[in-house]
Amino acid sequence: MSKLRQMEVFVAVVEAGSFAEAAVQVGMSAVMVGRHIQSLETALNTKLIQRTTRRQSVTGEGRLFYEESKIALEQVKYAFSRVEEATGKPGGLLRITAPMTLGVSLVGPLIAEFMQRYPDVHIELILSNEVVDLYESTYDLAFRISELIGANLVSTRLPPYRMVICAAPGYLDQWQAPQTPEDLYKHRILTHTSWNNRFAWPLRHGNKQVPWPERAVLKSNDGQVLLQAAIAGGGILMQPDFLVAAALLKGELVTIMEACVPAPKPVQMVYPRSKKSLPKLNAFIAFVLEKLGATGMG
Structure with a gap:
């Protein structure tokens, strides 16, 4: 060791x-x-x-x-x-932390492509839904689904985290498609375990906000597990658009309740101001912006 x-x-x-x-x-x-x-x-x-x-x-x-x-x-x-800083060339270890689903479905593929362009940069990606203190840890950068950041952190906004409510056509043939959040309580529900009071996704119904049903036939901390269950006809799923996009395109899932989808949440890349001159960090941020675009800087 x-x-x-x-x-x-x-x-x-x-x-x-x-x-x-x-x-x-x-x-x-x-x-x-x-x-x-x-x-x-x-x-x-x-x-x-x-x-x-x-x-x-x-x-x-x-x-x-x-x-x-x-x-x-x-x-x-x-x-x-x-x-x-002296070499000016991106290289060395870049430590990144990201939420689970965002990390698996979006950050992971970006990193794989980034490493092809910058072979001298080694990546350590840790996925966790816990918010890590970047000043008390050795991480260089974090992806966060949040409006709030620390005072000494630099942030770059990415396209927002948009949810989609969907189900397999076979499931909807067997069960009448829900029209309102209240209708969901009659259905088989697939739920992510991180959805709690701190990280909730309330549905919209007119001027009201209605929580996603707590009772579920499947709960998991991995969005991919929930996605596969939905494709198999296991129930109704709410997950980010980038996770379900391929399944929607193939017709494996169809969108429902579009008027009730929760409001999008901001996605940010954040890092300590003390690290802003690191070539490996700047190269990664520029690469992500090239691929995803940005909605604003902070």
Whole structure:
């Protein structure tokens, strides 16, 4: 295991307050996070974190190692950024985080194409619906479905996240197509598990907003799983247009309730101001804008 990676994981654990939260930030399983910490403690021959079934706490030695690790990691990042800026050529590791469905269906294909054009840039893409603090992590850029950004972040707006409500023709032959949000409660519903109070998609019905039904025959944190279920006739789906576009074009799905579709949400690429001169970051942003276009800068 790389000592720098172990230090990065340890810092994430201390700042996140749990192995599970740190795992999201560093893009690995909680079990692997635990192995990194155990390896560090073995190498240092001291306990860094005390864990019980209910809580974890940092030891005195752990606090000292955390402070020194923060300084070392910042120096490493600074060294890499100075060399990257000096060469002016896109290269090195670019770490990106994005929401699950957006990442799989939109960001992933963009990255695959970007790497063909810039073979010296290596990408690490971590998908999570959690909002990662870009200043407390090692990510260079994040895709966010949100209007809000941090004060010290630079943002570039992309085409908005537009939802489509649809179902398979075979399903609609068997079940009468719903006309209003209230009609959905009589149907088989497919739902994404991230839809909650923080990230809800209320339907429009005249001047009212109506929540997407909570009761569902299938819930998943992966839009592709829901898409395949809808194509198979499993129920009514609401997902972003870029995810269902191919299925609609093939006639595997048809749109319904177009007047009730939720209002679009803004999509933004955001990154710390301190990284705005990195060639690899600027090349990626320019590439995404070339492919998708922009709706405004922030």
